[in-house]
Amino acid sequence: xxxxxxxxxxxxxxxxxxxxxxxxxxxxxxxxxxxxxxxxxxxxxxxxxxxxxxxxxxxxxxxxxxxxxxxxxxxxxxxxxxxxxxxxxxxxxxxxxxxxxxxxxxxxxxxxxxxxxxxxxxxxxxxxxxxxxxxxxxxxxxxxxxxxxxxxxxxxxxxxxxxxxxxxxxxxxxxxxxxxxxxxxxxxxxxxxxxxxxxxxxxxxxxxxxxxxxxxxxxxxxxxxxxxxxxxxxxxxxxxxxxxxxxxxxxxxxxxxxxxxxxxxxxxxxxxxxxxxxxxxxxxxxxxxxxxxxxxxxxxxxxxxxxxxxxxxxxxxxxxxxxxxxxxxxxxxxxxxxxxxxxxxxxxxxxxxxxxxxxxxxxxxxxxxxxxxxxxxxxxxxxxxxxxxxxxxxxxxxxxxxxxxxxxxxxxxxxxxxxxxxxxxxxxxxxxxxxxxxxxxxxxxxxxxxxxxxxxxxxx
Amino acid sequence: xxxxxxxxxxxxxxxxxxxxxxxxxxxxxxxxxxxxxxxxxxxxxxxxxxxxxxxxxxxxxxxxxxxxxxxxxxxxxxxxxxxxxxxxxxxxxxxxxxxxxxxxxxxxxxxxxxxxxxxxxxxxxxxxxxxxxxxxxxxxxxxxxxxxxxxxxxxxxxxxxxxxxxxxxxxxxxxxxxxxxxxxxxxxxxxxxxxxxxxxxxxxxxxxxxxxxxxxxxxxxxxxxxxxxxxxxxxxxxxxxxxxxxxxxxxxxxxxxxxxxxxxxxxxxxxxxxxxxxxxxxxxxxxxxxxxxxxxxxxxxxxxxxxxxxxxxxxxxxxxxxxxxxxxxxxxxxxxxxxxxxxxxxxxxxxxxxxxxxxxxxxxxxxxxxxxxxxxxxxxxxxxxxxxxxxxxxxxxxxxxxxxxxxxxxxxxxxxxxxxxxxxxxxxxxxxxxxxxxxxxxxxxxxxxxxxxxxxxxxxxxxxxxxxxxxxxxxx
Numbered sequence: 001x002x003x004x005x006x007x008x009x010x011x012x013x014x015x016x017x018x019x020x021x022x023x024x025x026x027x028x029x030x031x032x033x034x035x036x037x038x039x040x041x042x043x044x045x046x047x048x049x050x051x052x053x054x055x056x057x058x059x060x061x062x063x064x065x066x067x068x069x070x071x072x073x074x075x076x077x078x079x080x081x082x083x084x085x086x087x088x089x090x091x092x093x094x095x096x097x098x099x100x101x102x103x104x105x106x107x108x109x110x111x112x113x114x115x116x117x118x119x120x121x122x123x124x125x126x127x128x129x130x131x132x133x134x135x136x137x138x139x140x141x142x143x144x145x146x147x148x149x150x151x152x153x154x155x156x157x158x159x160x161x162x163x164x165x166x167x168x169x170x171x172x173x174x175x176x177x178x179x180x181x182x183x184x185x186x187x188x189x190x191x192x193x194x195x196x197x198x199x200x201x202x203x204x205x206x207x208x209x210x211x212x213x214x215x216x217x218x219x220x221x222x223x224x225x226x227x228x229x230x231x232x233x234x235x236x237x238x239x240x241x242x243x244x245x246x247x248x249x250x251x252x253x254x255x256x257x258x259x260x261x262x263x264x265x266x267x268x269x270x271x272x273x274x275x276x277x278x279x280x281x282x283x284x285x286x287x288x289x290x291x292x293x294x295x296x297x298x299x300x301x302x303x304x305x306x307x308x309x310x311x312x313x314x315x316x317x318x319x320x321x322x323x324x325x326x327x328x329x330x331x332x333x334x335x336x337x338x339x340x341x342x343x344x345x346x347x348x349x350x351x352x353x354x355x356x357x358x359x360x361x362x363x364x365x366x367x368x369x370x371x372x373x374x375x376x377x378x379x380x381x382x383x384x385x386x387x388x389x390x391x392x393x394x395x396x397x398x399x400x401x402x403x404x405x406x407x408x409x410x411x412x413x414x415x416x417x418x419x420x421x422x423x424x425x426x427x428x429x430x431x432x433x434x435x436x437x438x439x440x441x442x443x444x445x446x447x448x449x450x451x452x453x454x455x456x457x458x459x460x
Numbered sequence: 461x462x463x464x465x466x467x468x469x470x471x472x473x474x475x476x477x478x479x480x481x482x483x484x485x486x487x488x489x490x491x492x493x494x495x496x497x498x499x500x501x502x503x504x505x506x507x508x509x510x511x512x513x514x515x516x517x518x519x520x521x522x523x524x525x526x527x528x529x530x531x532x533x534x535x536x537x538x539x540x541x542x543x544x545x546x547x548x549x550x551x552x553x554x555x556x557x558x559x560x561x562x563x564x565x566x567x568x569x570x571x572x573x574x575x576x577x578x579x580x581x582x583x584x585x586x587x588x589x590x591x592x593x594x595x596x597x598x599x600x601x602x603x604x605x606x607x608x609x610x611x612x613x614x615x616x617x618x619x620x621x622x623x624x625x626x627x628x629x630x631x632x633x634x635x636x637x638x639x640x641x642x643x644x645x646x647x648x649x650x651x652x653x654x655x656x657x658x659x660x661x662x663x664x665x666x667x668x669x670x671x672x673x674x675x676x677x678x679x680x681x682x683x684x685x686x687x688x689x690x691x692x693x694x695x696x697x698x699x700x701x702x703x704x705x706x707x708x709x710x711x712x713x714x715x716x717x718x719x720x721x722x723x724x725x726x727x728x729x730x731x732x733x734x735x736x737x738x739x740x741x742x743x744x745x746x747x748x749x750x751x752x753x754x755x756x757x758x759x760x761x762x763x764x765x766x767x768x769x770x771x772x773x774x775x776x777x778x779x780x781x782x783x784x785x786x787x788x789x790x791x792x793x794x795x796x797x798x799x800x801x802x803x804x805x806x807x808x809x810x811x812x813x814x815x816x817x818x819x820x821x822x823x824x825x826x827x828x829x830x831x832x833x834x835x836x837x838x839x840x841x842x843x844x845x846x847x848x849x850x851x852x853x854x855x856x857x858x859x860x861x862x863x864x865x866x867x868x869x870x871x872x873x874x875x876x877x878x879x880x881x882x883x884x885x886x887x888x889x890x891x892x893x894x895x896x897x898x899x900x901x902x903x904x905x906x907x908x909x910x911x912x913x914x915x916x917x918x919x920x921x922x923x924x925x926x927x928x929x930x931x932x933x934x935x936x
Contacts, residue, residue, distance in 0.1 A: 049532075057536040057537065061810065062540065097589070100590060101516045203853060204854070272509070272648065273648055273655070274646075274648050351518075389860060394657040399932040401849075401880055418884055420882050422699065458931060458932045458933060
């Protein structure tokens with residue numbers, strides 16, 4: 001099973017060997033099963049503010065995490081110390097800890113038959129993210145900020161432009177003989193300008209592009225111009241009276257509703273009965289036009305991995321189909337608790353038991369353009385920012401601060417702020433009446449423009 | 461030599477001569493200032509779910525962050541390998557920020573006598589893991605025993621010991637050993653009609669004895685279970701502007717969001733805060749005096765020295781409604797010509813320090829809390845909150861009530877569903893009309909996020925009445 005998705009270099013083989021040897025040492029020390037993860041990465045970031053370099057950061061780090069089982073007891077340790085002594089402490093510490101935890105009949109690593117990795121090149125790694133000389137990296141940040149500041153005389157200040165690049169290498173090995181390894185790369189450019197109106201009131205917004213390869217990063221100029229557009233449209237915002245009108249969510253904001261859906265189908269929340277979707281499998285929980293998919297296999301995706309945090313191949317899972325809840329997202333433990341099969345959504349940090357992570361998680365796009373959706377609204381609110389964390393996943397109660405643009409007779413008019421929108425996610429999912437055709441990934445989670453009816457807006 | 465210096469000097473073989481050499485390398489291309497931040501962090505976490513110990517983990521991380529300041533520019537690099545050649549390489553990387561002739565760091569370090577705000581726990585904290593476990597199991601039992609409608613309980617204990625050594629090219633030399641412990645409890649209640657959740661937690665820069673004597677597992681368990689049971693009967697919260705009374709303690713997150721972030725010096729230096737240029741002006745009613753105090757013994761937000769090696773202090777932010785000061789670090793204080801308030805903090809050696817809050821709270825006023833509630837005809841009484849957030853630039857902030865009640869004709873009535881409160885930082889506190897005599901600080905669960913960096917903080921208020929605030933409920 002020791003296959004790799006890329007040619008193996010000697011450095012990579014070194015990390016794989018280390019992971020395998022740590023698992024072996026844990027077995028020799030008395031673990032009945034063990035799993036090790038090794039991570040190595042480096043990052044570069046720079047910000048330019050008002051045309052001048054503000055920060056320049058460049059570094060690398062590595063760490064190892066170990067999870068051991070002694071029968072049905074489990075514990076974990078992590079360290080950045082790769083010396084022989086350090087590794088020994090890692091192994092001994094994990095085994096000692098395992099003796100204080102409880103017998104859990106559901107604990108364990110996946111069955112050998114469940115392990116494996118996706119074949120082929122998933123297009124997660126491009127070394128061009130580090131190919132630019134430092135001056136040109138700084139110039140990316142500078143160009144993004146400059147384009148934002150030059151877009152309009154009201155662009156008066158800035159939180160800066162930035163360029164980031166990072167590469168990482170991850171190895172997972174376990175006592176069933178699984179060894180998986182992959183590399184990934186990332187680069188991004190962003191701008192966060194500040195506009196000021198004649199009364200001295202300021203507004204800030206931002207825009208960004210991110211990519212696995214420099215060759216597909218959007219130009220700094222286009223990022224800067226979009227950041228300026230998003231900032232300028234907020235100038236002169238006012239408060240409005242409390243009312244009940246349809247809301248239309250900008251795709252970035254709609255993504256946070258999708259975040260809520262992810263939290264609600266997370267296997268941990270399901271078996272703990274702390275999700276409003278627990279026990280609803282097979283039931284209609286959303287409007288008939290809603291289909292939500294988790295797909296960890298999309299080449300180049302930001303949520304793509306050849307195997308999950310436990311060495312199970314990632315896959316495509318339809319979570320909601322035409323409004324019906326089809327699947328939760330599960331790892332080995334939550335699947336056993338619920339009498340189901342893992343969906344390959346284990347997410348593994350360095351320490352602790354694996355949690356649940358999404359692959360590329362998205363709401364399938366609809367037919368209509370955002371302009372058509374807004375055009376149908378006589379009076380309503382176009383939401384461009386959510387503030388705060390006012391979502392209760394147990395009850396579905398939803399109450400968050402918003403900024404937006406008032407819709408009057410199908411047109412975006414003046415900006416509004418210092419108001420809230422509230423409702424309950426159970427109702428909100430059923431009241432999504434329109435879905436845009438503008439689905440675009442800017443990260444591992446994506447949603448198109450959405451219209452939701454029936455929510456309460458609190459203001460003056 | 462303190463215990464902590466000896467850790468870095470003995471365990472990692474670092475000498476004062478090495479430190480001078482690293483700083484010299486960091487300033488090899490010029491610059492105004494350079495510093496080294498050594499960190500050695502051990503942590504333990506235990507969680508009990510469904511009455512069994514499902515997870516226990518321990519970890520160690522160690523590293524050194526090297527910073528070079530040149531004008532408004534910051535160069536930064538870090539290494540998790542404390543071998544001299546690795547630190548020198550990181551120093552050379554950080555040095556690239558400056559363009560000029562090499563500077564020479566001051567010869568010889570001077571260590572200031574710092575605070576002694578918390579016990580220096582033994583670094584081998586794993587010895588008492590069984591005792592920690594016993595506490596978590598007690599919490600689980602207490603929450604389940606509280607009411608048969610409590611159907612799920614998850615409790616956890618987390619502690620860490622952070623040992624730091626900060627040296628600067630200006631002769632700064634400071635070290636600290638910072639314990640931090642936290643207890644958390646989440647539970648779910650179910651009735652035939654509804655479900656609800658409750659959570660509680662607390663701790664500080666304390667040892668395990670704190671949870672055996674002062675705030676027991678039963679205390680947190682009962683608090684979380686009580687909230688969950690109350691929320692089973694919650695009604696729709698109102699929507700719109702109304703009088704709001706905040707209970708004492710954790711609702712002080714109001715101050716953290718409404719004014720705290722907006723008063724961090726970096727935003728004001730750059731003119732990007734809604735409070736920029738408001739020093740000396742009225743930003744609150746004359747009943748409000750607000751401080752940020754990093755020197756309270758054993759508090760979660762307290763530190764003997766900040767992450768730049770400067771002693772923490774008690775800083776007056778607002779005095780009788782007038783804006784008096786900002787929270788500063790070395791960079792902003794130098795560039796703004798203002799005092800360094802000892803608020804330069806960072807998440808770890810991988811992060812650049814910046815101005816952050818410590819414990820932010822309002823001083824008590826003259827009113828009996830009951831008198832404050834009696835004065836409200838129709839309004840909201842909020843006593844527990846989830847998180848909050850602020851848009852620094854336009855000043856709009858939110859914080860979400862997880863336990864709130866209606867006040868009708870001076871009497872507390874029905875519990876309400878979770879709702880978010882929203883306001884505008886520079887004028888929210890001008891609406892404070894009554895300040896209670898019952899100042900409380902939170903129990904020690906706050907974590908503040910800024911630019912992707914998390915640091916532990918505290919907040920506090922006495923019972924407060926705001927004459928008007930927007931409540932984000934669903935009922936008209």
